[in-house]
Each structure stands twice: as structure tokens, then as C-alpha cells.
Amino acid sequence: MSLLQTSNATPNGEQNSTDEPEWLKAAIPVYILLIAIFGIVLNVFILTVFCFHKKACTVAEIYLSNLAAADLFLVACLPFWAAYVIKDYDWPFNGPMCKLVSLSITMNTFCSIYFLVLISIDRSVALVHPLSCTGMRRPKFAKLGCLLVWVFGLLLSIPMLIYRKLVDYGNNTLCAFELPTCTAYLLHEGIISLFIFIIPIFIISFCTYKIIRGLNARLNSQKTEQKATTLVLAVLIAFLICWLPFHLVRTVEFVEVLKQLDVQTAVGTYRMIFLYLGFFNSVLNPVLYVIVGKNFREKAKELFGQWSPVTLSVDYTSSEVLRSMNTQDVSNSST
Template identity: 30%
Template sequence: MLGRPVVNSCSEKAACGHNSVMSRNSSINDNVTLSCPSESIDQFRNQVYSTVYSIITVFGLVGNGFALLVLIRTFRQRSAFHIYMLNLAVADLLCVCTLPLRVFYYINKGHWTLGDFLCRVSSYALYVNLYGSIFFMTAMSCTRFIAIVFPVQNLRLVNPRKACIVCICIWVFICSTSSPFLMSGEYVDKETKKTKCFEPPKGSGGQSKLKVLNYFSLVMGFILPFLIILICYAGIIRTLLMGSNGMNRRKTTNTKAIRMIVIVTLVFLVSFMPYHIQRTIHLHLLSRGDVSCEEQVYMQKSVVVTLCLAASNTCFDPLLYFFSGENFRNRLSTLRKASVNSSTLPRHSHKTIPQNVEDQDKLKCCNGPQDSLTTADSYTNPQE
């Protein structure tokens, strides 16, 4: 979402390059010279990043790989919500596959030896995933909102084909706005003689431009999507509470939906909000020119922590699939039964099943009034 100078100088780049903060401050105010010990922040950064990214890699690969397998194997049952989950899992896996490169960099004490191309791709993948996750979760929230609050219009407004168009638009927007990460790769630090990646070159200035780009990313990539999610969830909760006097089955479905909303909101707050708040504060501190040594160390460490939280969304997303409703668990059960039946049933004994959710809806409409109650209930309490 941000260009490379913005995120790099305000987020991981500031944390990875301990001298970058001091060099930027000196470029803003030549009269202020601060010398802070770099060993402590270097050790903290290398240990935390290498440890946390290793954990995220393991859980992210297992969780998203398994989710992607289930979603692909049950693609015949696809729906709009299924399309968004599939794209979110792909974005997570693309990011997780580049994290071992970061682990190697920090284990190697900030010395990059894997080439310029992988440096660019590693920086690019993390932020494509970061903002891609936000936009895909926003699309999932809007889909759930329409299905529950406007069940009659749901069939007209939401379908797999339109979901594919939305996903294409999201990918194009995220990939294009994050493309500046591909324009700047590795470089050799003149003082340490080390090849650097994920860190800004010293004295790279441009604070006014950084602020403008940061606020654009903050508003378009976080605040606006988060407001949309809050509005959608408020409408969903209101609709569910108004219909809370229905059958026990519906009460159970409502409870699960509200529980899912709480989990999604908490994940959004824990993973994305601290990073965006800290990045904005850090950028303002860089422009002051009178930052104390203690403030520098504190902000650099907070960058490390908040960026780890942001990257951890790749581990949280599989939980979203599981708690998004019964449908994902049903897909898993269907896949398991299909695997067993494929080894026991004759090849010629099979039933013709609907190709997707739209076909199921058409069959329900053709079945007559006896299915109307079930159909209406599925609209009001969608399983995905």
C-alpha cells in the first residue's frame, strides 16, 4: 500500500537499521547529534525477528496450506465467501514462503547474501499480504452483512462471479500501490560493509513526502476498511438481536455468528492497529530532530513488536476460516468422507451434485414451497 520509503523508514526498516533513525534526525536538524548504543537494539531485533518469523512460518504454512487444500478440493461447492477465503489463503502463503529469507537475514546479523531480486520480493510480499488481508476481510464482512441484513437482495448482489471480479480488483490495487517496494533492493552499508535489505539507506530524507504517503496508506489501507467492517458488524448484530426470539437452531446460529464477529474484530485490532499507530508516531518522531536516545531505542523496539504482530495475521487467518461458520467444517467433513468413499465405492456409482451454491439455489426454487422455509433460513443465517 505504501511506497518503499514510507513503510521501510517507518516500520521494519527503522527497526532493522539502528543507525537509520539517527541519520534521518541529523538530516533534519544538523545541530542535534545523538549517539545511542546500537548493540542492544541490534541483538533485540535479530533475536525477536528470527524467532517470531520462524514460528509464523511453521504455523502459517500448516494452517493456510491445510485451509487452501480444503478450499480447492471442495471448489465445486464454491460461493462468494469461499472465493474470498481462497484468495486470502493464497496471499498468506505467498507471504509465509518469503519469511524464511527474513529469518536467514536476521540470523546472519543483518547481512543479506541472497541477491537483489529476493530482497525486493521479500519486502514486496509482506506488505502485499498485509493490505491484501485487510481488503479481503473487508470483502468477507460486506458479504456476510448483505446475506444477513438484506437476504432478499443477496442472490442478486452476491455470487461467485462477482466475488472473482472484486478479488481481481483487490489484487490489482494492492499489487500496484505496493510496487515501489520492487524499485529498491539491496545495498552495501558504507560503515559496516554489510549488504543490507529491509533497511533504508542512511540520510534518505524526504520527511514531508513520507508523511503524505503514510497518511494515504493509513486512511485507505486501514481506517476506511476498518470503519466498513465496524458498520457491517453493527448491522449484523442488530439484525441478529432483533430476530433472537426465533427457534433454538436460529439462536445457536446467531450465537456462533456473534462469536465470529468478536474474534474477527479482535484479530483486526491486535494484528493491524498497533502497527499503523506505531508507524505514524514513529514518522513524526523522526521529523522532530530532538529525539532522546531513550525514545529512539523505545520506538525501534516497538517497531519490531508491532511489525511481528502485523505479520502474525497469516497465523490468525486460518482461525477466521474455521470460525466463519459451519460451512468450512462441513467442507472438511465432506472432503474426509469423499476420500473414504472414493476407495470403497464403485466408479460408476455416483450422484450428480450441484456445481456451486448458485445451482443449489436454483434447485431450491424449482422444488416448490416445501423448501421455502429452509431457503429463507439459509439466507438469514448463512453458513459461510
């Protein structure tokens, strides 16, 4: 199953939305559109500050800016899925759009997880091994790591290009994820669970533990490191709150015994609810930058202070005064 199948999707990707609760059908489009609007505005704001500020980004800010980019690409595709839900899972666009929208949402979800992995590793290294690993914590290595994450996210999402397609189901045309066999489904689910849930959660949890220990042991550490680490901890906790329930339900759904207990539909409904809770993480991250990230707020004030009309007029007036003073000095010296 993919991240975007409906609540009662079967392993081969067929979907029947008639069993979905009516309140869920009505609430999902509104919720998705709100996430899309706020997510686009807030993540564009974050990227504007990081990209146009006169100071170069630190290693942590390189990771955070790529995380904001992944969140932006994800929420920008959500209105297409909202339109799909509004039409009662009758895909209103063409086949290539079915593949591309699914690919973008899935890929950027995967990339967001691994950007958080990089962030947690960087923060733990900065606190636990601040001197011995300074060579590794360079912007060029951070940019290379981000590039590898984008490539890895694309590779994991290739099944979306292959197996996402339009399928006629009754009177609807579904944007369905159809794997050819049950074995292929089990293999796909196992790989995704391993690389998108088990490994990242283990690394993030371990690094978070090291970060907390490092903060307790280094009470006199530099304030900039403490501020950056506090922001990263807030982002990591928000990620766990938003995505952990979905992955837990996804793991439960993976267990074959659920089919024998006849609770597949109920678990699928919870899976969908928790999936959309996970999407809220793309809105929550930029809010945390502003609330928790004091360094980010200072950067934003400096950037928009430079762009304000008052600042521009002062700079223009100052340059004119200096120019007139220089002209006057030259005329005095000539006389």
C-alpha cells in the same frame, strides 16, 4: 518507512541494527520461522478444502479462500527475512530477491486487509439487506472484487520495486527501503496510513457494528448465515487484535514531535514487535476456520472422507457389485 525496516530505521531507509535489543535479535528468527511453518501448513490445508470440495464456494468462502492465499504467500516469504535477521541484517541474497521478498510480504499484507474489508461488507449486507442486495452477492462479483484487491495491493506496493535496494552500511549489506527526500517519505507514509489503516479500520468497524446489530435484530435468521457471520466476526476481531497495535505505533512514529522528545528508538522497537504480532494473524486465521467455522469443518470431513482409503475401497466394491448385477440382469433377460 516500509513494513520491514528495523526498529531504528530513519526516514531515508538507512538502518543500524546495533541499537536493537539483543533479546529481540535472538527471538525474532525463531518466532518468524514458527509462523512460517505453521502458517504454510494451515493455509495450504484451508485452500485444499475450499478448492477441492465438490460443492462450489459461497461468496463468503471466495473471500476467505483469497485471504488464505494472501496469508500463504506472506508466510512463505518470511524465512528469507528470518535469514536476514540471523545474519544481523546482512542480506544474504541478491538484489532482485530483496525487492521480490519485500514486495510479496508488503503486497499480501495489504491484500489481507482489503479481503477483510470485502468480507465485512458482504456479511453486513447479508444481514442488513438480505433481499434487496441478492444480485450483488454473486460469486462472479466476488471473484471480480478479489481480482481488484490483488491489483490494488500490487499498485500500493510498487514503491517496494522502485526504492528497495541493497545498500552498504558498515560491514553489512542492507535490504533497505530508501526514499529520495523527507517529503517523499511523508507522502508515502501518509498514503499508506490512509489506505491501509484509516479507511479499512473505519469500514471494518462500521460493518462490524452493523453485523452485531443485525444478529441481535434477526434472531430467527438462517443458521447458515449466522454460522458464517460468527466465523467472520472472529476473523475480524483477530485481525484487529493483531494489527491495530502496529498501526497505532506506526501513526505515533509518524508524528514529528517524537524526534524532539528523543523516543524514536523506543517507538521503533515497539513498532517491530507489533509488526511481528501482526504476522501471527496469518496463522490465527486458519485456526479460527477450524475452531469457529462449523461449515468449514463439515466440508473438510466430507472432502477427506472422499479421499480416505476406506471410502475409496467401498466405492470400488459398490461399483463392482452394481456392474455384476447389471451383467446378471442382461444375461437373465437374454435367456
